[in-house]
Every structure is written in C-alpha cells, then in structure tokens.
Amino acid sequence: MAIHALIFDVFGTLLDWHGGVAREASRLLAPVRPDIDGGAFARAWRDRYQPAMEPVRRGERAWTDLDTLHAEGLDGVLAQFGVEGLTPEIKRELVLAWHRLDAWPEVPAALTRLRGGFLLAPCSNAHVRLAIAHARRNALPWDAILGAEFARDYKPKPAVYLRAAEALGLPPGEVMMVAAHTSDLVAAAGCGLATAHIARPDENGPGTGEAAPAAPVDVAASDLADLARRLGC
Amino acid sequence: MAIHALIFDVFGTLLDWHGGVAREASRLLAPVRPDIDGGAFARAWRDRYQPAMEPVRRGERAWTDLDTLHAEGLDGVLAQFGVEGLTPEIKRELVLAWHRLDAWPEVPAALTRLRGGFLLAPCSNAHVRLAIAHARRNALPWDAILGAEFARDYKPKPAVYLRAAEALGLPPGEVMMVAAHTSDLVAAAGCGLATAHIARPDENGPGTGEAAPAAPVDVAASDLADLARRLGC
Numbered sequence: 001m002a003i004h005a006l007i008f009d010v011f012g013t014l015l016d017w018h019g020g021v022a023r024e025a026s027r028l029l030a031p032v033r034p035d036i037d038g039g040a041f042a043r044a045w046r047d048r049y050q051p052a053m054e055p056v057r058r059g060e061r062a063w064t065d066l067d068t069l070h071a072e073g074l075d076g077v078l079a080q081f082g083v084e085g086l087t088p089e090i091k092r093e094l095v096l097a098w099h100r101l102d103a104w105p106e107v108p109a110a111l112t113r114l115r116g117g118f119l120l121a122p123c124s125n126a127h128v129r130l131a132i133a134h135a136r137r138n139a140l141p142w143d144a145i146l147g148a149e150f151a152r153d154y155k156p157k158p159a160v161y162l163r164a165a166e167a168l169g170l171p172p173g174e175v176m177m178v179a180a181h182t183s184d185l186v187a188a189a190g191c192g193l194a195t196a197h198i199a200r201p202d203e204n205g206p207g208t209g210e211a212a213p214a215a216p217v218d219v220a221a222s223d224l225a226d227l228a229r230r231l232g233c
Numbered sequence: 234m235a236i237h238a239l240i241f242d243v244f245g246t247l248l249d250w251h252g253g254v255a256r257e258a259s260r261l262l263a264p265v266r267p268d269i270d271g272g273a274f275a276r277a278w279r280d281r282y283q284p285a286m287e288p289v290r291r292g293e294r295a296w297t298d299l300d301t302l303h304a305e306g307l308d309g310v311l312a313q314f315g316v317e318g319l320t321p322e323i324k325r326e327l328v329l330a331w332h333r334l335d336a337w338p339e340v341p342a343a344l345t346r347l348r349g350g351f352l353l354a355p356c357s358n359a360h361v362r363l364a365i366a367h368a369r370r371n372a373l374p375w376d377a378i379l380g381a382e383f384a385r386d387y388k389p390k391p392a393v394y395l396r397a398a399e400a401l402g403l404p405p406g407e408v409m410m411v412a413a414h415t416s417d418l419v420a421a422a423g424c425g426l427a428t429a430h431i432a433r434p435d436e437n438g439p440g441t442g443e444a445a446p447a448a449p450v451d452v453a454a455s456d457l458a459d460l461a462r463r464l465g466c
Contacts, residue, residue: 129402132376143365144378169362
C-alpha cells in the first residue's frame with residue numbers, strides 16, 4: 001500500500017459522542033428533570049440520526065446539516081422522555097451539545113504523529129462548522145475539513161468518500177478511511193479506498209461498540225495510537 | 234460590525250506568488266534556458282489565469298482545478314518564450330511551483346493572532362490540495378479550506394463567497410473577506426460580506442499592486458499585522 005492520506009469517521013471513532021451528549025443533557029435538563037439519565041437521552045437522540053439523513057441520501061431533501069437534523073430529532077426525544085416547556089435557548093444549547101464532544105484520550109497526540117506522514121481530514125457526516133468546533137475543542141490538526149458538507153450528501157453514499165479523495169488530489173487507493181464502524185469501511189472499500197478499523201468496544205457503554213471489524217479491512221487497530229504505530233508514525 | 238470569521242484571498246494577499254513562481258521557473262528552466270527571466274515568465278503565466286477560469290464561471294466547462302488550468306496555460310507560456318523540449322517531469326515540476334509559494338513575512342504570525350478572535354479560512358481560487366500545500370509550507374492555521382473547490386466555481390462568482398459563509402454557519406454580514414484586490418472585495422461586498430483591504434503595492438514588482446483600495450471597504454490595512462491590530466487581536 002502507498003497511502004498518502006487518512007480520512008476519519010468522527011462520532012465514536014475519534015470523539016466520545018455518548019459521554020459528551022450525556023454530560024450536556026444531564027446538565028441542561030437538571031433544572032426541569034433531574035431524574036433523566038443523560039446516557040439514555042443521548043442514545044435515544046442518536047437513534048434518530050440515521051433515519052433523519054435518509055431523505056437527503058435519497059435526494060428527496062436538499063442538503064441539510066446535522067444541527068438542523070439534531071434540532072428536528074430533539075423534539076421527538078423530548079416527547080419520548082416526557083419533557084415539556086423547554087425554552088428555545090435551552091433547546092439550542094442541547095443541539096450545541098454535539099459541538100462539545102471530547103476526543104478519546106489518545107486521539108490528539110496520535111493525530112499529531114500521523115500528520116508527519118499523511119494528509120489528514122475528517123470524512124464525517126458532521127458539517128464544516130461542527131467539525132471546526134470539534135477541532136478547536138480537541139486540537140485536531142486537520143489539513144482540511146472534508147466529508148458530508150463538502151459532497152453535500154451523507155455517508156455511506158459513494159460521493160462522500162470519492163469527493164474527499166479528489167480534494168486531496170489522490171486516487172482512492174492512496175487514501176485510507178479510518179473508522180470504528182464496519183459499515184463505514186465497507187462503503188469506503190467499495191469506492192476503492194484502503195480501510196483501517198479502530199476498536200471502540202465501549203462506544204456508548206460497555207460492550208456496545210465494535211471490538212473488531214466484521215468484514216475484511218487493511219488494518220485493524222486497538223486504538224489510534226496503535227494505528228500510528230502500525231503505519232510507522 | 235460583529236464579525237466572527239475572516240476569509241482570505243491567497244495569491245498576492247497572503248503569498249508571494251510572483252517571487253515563488255519566478256524562483257522555481259528560474260531553477261527549472263536554467264538547464265535549458267538560463268537566459269529567461271523568472272519574473273517575466275511568472276507574470277506571463279499569471280496573465281493566462283483569469284481567462285482560463287472563464288469557461289468554468291460561465292458553466293461551459295465542469296469544475297477544473299488550478300493545477301489543470303496552470304498545466305494548460307504552461308504550454309502557451311513556453312511557446313511564448315520559445316522554450317522547447319521540456320520533459321513531462323519538468324513541466325509537472327513547473328506546475329508544482331504554484332504549490333511552493335512563501336507567505337509574506339508577517340502573515341503566519343498575524344494569522345495565529347487572528348485565530349484567537351475569529352474563525353479563519355482561505356476563500357481562494359486554489360483547490361483544496363493546493364491550499365493544503367500552502368498551509369503546510371507556511372504553517373497557516375486554517376480552521377477549514379473553503380473557496381473555489383468547495384463551491385465548484387471560481388471567484389468572483391457569488392456562490393464562492395456565499396458557500397464559504399454558509400459553511401462557517403454565519404450570515405454573510407458576520408464574515409469579512411480579506412484581499413489585496415479591490416475587485417475581489419467588491420464582489421464579496423455585493424454578497425453582503427464585510428471587507429478588509431491589505432496593501433500589497435509591490436505584489437509582482439515595484440508599484441504593480443494596490444497600495445490602497447479603489448472602492449469603499451470596511452477596513453484598509455497596511456499589512457496583515459495591521460489588520461490584526463485594527464481588529465483587536
């Protein structure tokens with residue numbers, strides 16, 4: 001393999017979305033509903049994420065960013081938990097919970113090592129402004145912000161992976177997709193990209209994530225520091 | 234003004250395209266034509282830049298990046314200077330001259346200061362890979378790479394400015410376009426952006442650049458450090 005760039009899934013692979021949204025939900029809901037479990041709230045919200053992107057993927061809805069989809073999903077989650085009477089300001093703060101996610105501990109240093117050998121960009125369903133918030137909060141040393149908004153479509157549509165490779169000036173086979181989710185890697189491999197799996201067995205609670213890839217990949221790593229070692233950085 | 238992001242023209246405003254291309258052209262042409270003046274060669278090449286983008290702007294040609302347009306223009310410049318028999322490798326190296334441009338001396342430190350107060354992105358006609366090369370060479374601390382390739386059109390088309398503001402999650406009036414060329418700023422202002430002019434009176438030789446804006450702007454600065462001071466960074 002002659003890999004010159006790495007592109008990354010973000011939610012779960014690099015960032016602890018579950019812990020971050022749980023923390024912010026607990027904090028923001030405490031004044032009205034201290035009984036709600038932030039983790040359960042985060043998981044219920046995340047469950048609405050894949051279906052919300054479907055109309056965009058099918059071309060039935062124009063490009064719509066995750067802040068908008070999260071805001072639309074929030075009303076359903078609040079109804080599900082029986083929460084009433086939140087101000088628009090609190091709802092807005094809840095949507096911004098997705099901007100306030102922390103990286104898994106090894107990620108910033110491992111990315112900095114990887115940057116010595118590869119071009120680096122997120123290839124996430126996060127829009128540019130959301131990716132900037134993640135990068136600034138966690139000092140992620142991106143060369144560019146690629147992914148859904150750049151292609152104006154959502155993974156796993158091929159355009160998202162292929163436009164990222166094109167922007168990096170590389171054929172797909174010289175770009176490696178890095179993700180903690182086999183489905184993302186299978187889609188990338190279908191576009192000709194190399195693939196690396198990152199184990200996140202406890203992505204949203206013990207035993208909830210993938211400890212190993214469920215399909216063939218080029219590299220299977222225990223975390224991002226392990227990937228950096230395997231790639232010689 | 235409540236400005237939250239600055240977007241930048243790059244060629245001439247932040248980078249010395251003339252000096253960089255002249256240096257590389259002199260070096261690469263020396264074995265076959267040591268008599269050619271690198272600066273004259275650079276200016277002749279740059280003269281082909283605006284017309285080359287026109288078919289894309291008019292929608293007659295699909296998105297085509299500057300490496301391709303530079304390569305196409307190079308053959309004409311070589312003919313103009315009577316240069317024959319260059320290998321494809323040398324021609325490729327000449328195109329890469331545009332990747333090897335140095336920033337004006339005050340730029341990296343001034344951008345680092347500005348990053349404390351604003352989101353920062355290039356809004357250039359350079360494509361993503363070219364912008365990455367500029368950023369890595371000069372340690373430009375971008376939050377994202379926006380501009381022509383993101384919009385798949387060339388400035389001064391409105392979409393390039395408006396898509397940049399959209400990606401930053403801001404209304405145009407909260408984004409300031411920074412450029413050394415009045416025409417770029419007039420186009421940005423027409424889209425509702427705030428504007429800052431940077432004086433580069435010697436952009437491609439003494440007295441060749443704009444010492445002052447030729448139309449009203451929100452801020453006129455003597456260089457990027459001066460802009461940082463004026464914006465309180």
